[in-house]
Every structure is written in C-alpha cells, then in structure tokens.
Amino acid sequence: MSNNKTHWENIYKNNNFKNVSWFQEKPTTISFIDNLNLSKDCKIIDVGAGASYLGKTLIDKGYKNITINDISALSIEISQSHNIHNLKKVSFLIGDITNLKLPKNYFNLWHDRAVFHFLTEKEKREKYINQIRKSLLIHGYIIISVFSLDGPKKCSSLTIKQYDETTLSSELGECFKLINFSYSNHLTPSNKKQNFITCCFKLIKK
Ligand SMILES: C[S@@+](CC[C@H](N)C(=O)[O-])C[C@H]1O[C@@H](n2cnc3c(N)ncnc32)[C@H](O)[C@@H]1O
Incomplete structure (x- = not known):
C-alpha cells in the first residue's frame, strides 16, 4: 500500500464524507458539463471522485455511462x-x-476536481496527462478544477501546486486547447473560503 493510498483510506475511515473540506452538496463543476451539451450516451470519467455527488448528479440528468475512479477503496x-x-x-x-x-x-x-493539484512531481503530472491522451477520444473534453494562486497551499494536509489558466494550459501542453475557465470560492463545511480555478480544455491532437 503506497503512502498516498494510506493517507486517503484514513481520511475516509476517520471522517464523515460530508465533513471533509472539499465536500459539496451540489457539485459546482456540473455547470461546465452542462455547457458542453454532450449526448446522454457519452462516456464520462470522474477521476479522484472521492465520495462526490457528481456521478449521481450526472445520472439524475440522464447520463448513462459514468466511470468513477478513486485511489481509496473506502471512498x-x-x-x-x-x-x-x-x-x-x-x-x-x-x-x-x-x-x-x-x-x-x-x-x-x-x-x-481537486486531484491534479496533488501531483507536485513533474513525472507524476506527465503520467497523468498521458493517461488523458490515451483514454480520451480525439475532440473529447477535460474539466480540471484546482486551487488557484489565491487558494490554499495545502489540501487534506498535503502540499499542493496552485495554478492559473496560463500555467495549467502550459502544464497540459499543446494537444489541449483551453475552451473556457472561471474562478470560484468554495465554502468548506467549516466556513473557510478556498479559491479554485476550473478550466475546460479540448483534446485537439494526440
Ligand atoms: C480533495 S479530494 C476531491 C474529491 C472529489 N473530486 C470532490 O470534488 O469531492 C481528492 C480525491 O482524490 C483522490 N486521489 C488522490 N490521489 C489520487 C490518485 N493518484 N488517483 C486517484 N485518486 C486520487 C483521493 O482519495 C480523494 O478522494
């Protein structure tokens, strides 16, 4: 069991999923998905989904093919x-x-949402981006939401890497075209503000 996996299993073992700082009763990134007007048959993966309600929200909207990933079996x-x-x-x-x-x-x-920012090592980020390039269809979309330059420096007590639209675009590289982005404040269950940037990209070449 890697240390990262142990960390996350302990988070979901020791906390009610509704009390973790990133919890949202209504997932806000859904508006980015709505804007894409995708067919309800399309295949969507939520990586590092944790115990998020995003998958359920998508199913409630009529989507039929959702993949939910997380490193934590408990989540x-x-x-x-x-x-x-x-x-x-x-x-x-x-x-x-x-x-x-x-x-x-x-x-x-x-x-x-709130996974890519944990990849503080360049090698891990490259592996993550290769995973997108391999598994996504050409002209498919990527929505990534991470802490902004005005956001916290840690998440779940782990050091993270902050981004703006320019640094996130250059991290992903020339195969990805930035379609739109927005900044938003997430209010944690203990009423702390966390500034996120959410970017939507299109895979324009492999
Ligand atoms: C801050 S939480 C965000 C959860 C969810 N995306 C949300 O918005 O509610 C980060 C999640 O990523 C998962 N995670 C961390 N590193 C991961 C990795 N390398 N692969 C898959 N999941 C990972 C954690 O277990 C945790 O559930």
Whole structure:
C-alpha cells in the first residue's frame, strides 16, 4: 500500500464524507458539463471522485455511462451507496489514476476536481496527462478544477501546486486547447473560503 493510498483510506475511515473540506452538496463543476451539451450516451470519467455527488448528479440528468475512479477503496464504497439504484450505469475503478489501466480512445469527458493539484512531481503530472491522451477520444473534453494562486497551499494536509489558466494550459501542453475557465470560492463545511480555478480544455491532437 503506497503512502498516498494510506493517507486517503484514513481520511475516509476517520471522517464523515460530508465533513471533509472539499465536500459539496451540489457539485459546482456540473455547470461546465452542462455547457458542453454532450449526448446522454457519452462516456464520462470522474477521476479522484472521492465520495462526490457528481456521478449521481450526472445520472439524475440522464447520463448513462459514468466511470468513477478513486485511489481509496473506502471512498468508492461510499460512492457505490450514492449510486445503488443505478449500478448498471456506473463503473467503479479503484486505483492511482497516474498508473491505472484505462480503456484506449474511450472517454468523451475527463473530469477532475481537486486531484491534479496533488501531483507536485513533474513525472507524476506527465503520467497523468498521458493517461488523458490515451483514454480520451480525439475532440473529447477535460474539466480540471484546482486551487488557484489565491487558494490554499495545502489540501487534506498535503502540499499542493496552485495554478492559473496560463500555467495549467502550459502544464497540459499543446494537444489541449483551453475552451473556457472561471474562478470560484468554495465554502468548506467549516466556513473557510478556498479559491479554485476550473478550466475546460479540448483534446485537439494526440
Ligand atoms: C480533495 S479530494 C476531491 C474529491 C472529489 N473530486 C470532490 O470534488 O469531492 C481528492 C480525491 O482524490 C483522490 N486521489 C488522490 N490521489 C489520487 C490518485 N493518484 N488517483 C486517484 N485518486 C486520487 C483521493 O482519495 C480523494 O478522494
């Protein structure tokens, strides 16, 4: 068991999922997905989904093919309980997204809220970006939401890397075209403000 996995298993073991700082009763990045007007048959992966309600929200909107990933098996159990009546429409993938075996040329949309910013090592970020390039269909979309330059320097007591739209675009590289972005303040369950930047990219070449 890697240290990173142990950290996250302990988070979900020792806390109610609704009390963790990143919890949202209504996932705000859904507005980025709504704006894309994707077909309800499209394939969406939420990486590092934790116990988020995003998958359930998408199913409630009519999407039929959702993949929920997390490094923590416990968080996936919670996520399964959110989606208990729709298990045919949801696949669960436990593992580190930087080295998990993913289907090739499969997803239409890759969604990440508060995961990419934990990748403080360049090598890990390169692996993550390669995973997108392999598993996403050409002209597919990527939504990444991370702490902004005005946001916290740590998340879940771990050091993170902050971004703005320029640094996130240059990190992803020339295969990805920035479509739109916005800044927002997330209010944690203990009423602290955390500034996020959410960017939507399109995969324009492989
Ligand atoms: C800050 S939480 C965000 C959870 C969720 N995306 C949300 O917005 O509610 C980060 C999540 O990423 C997961 N995680 C961290 N590193 C990961 C990795 N390398 N691969 C997959 N999941 C990871 C953690 O277990 C945790 O659930």
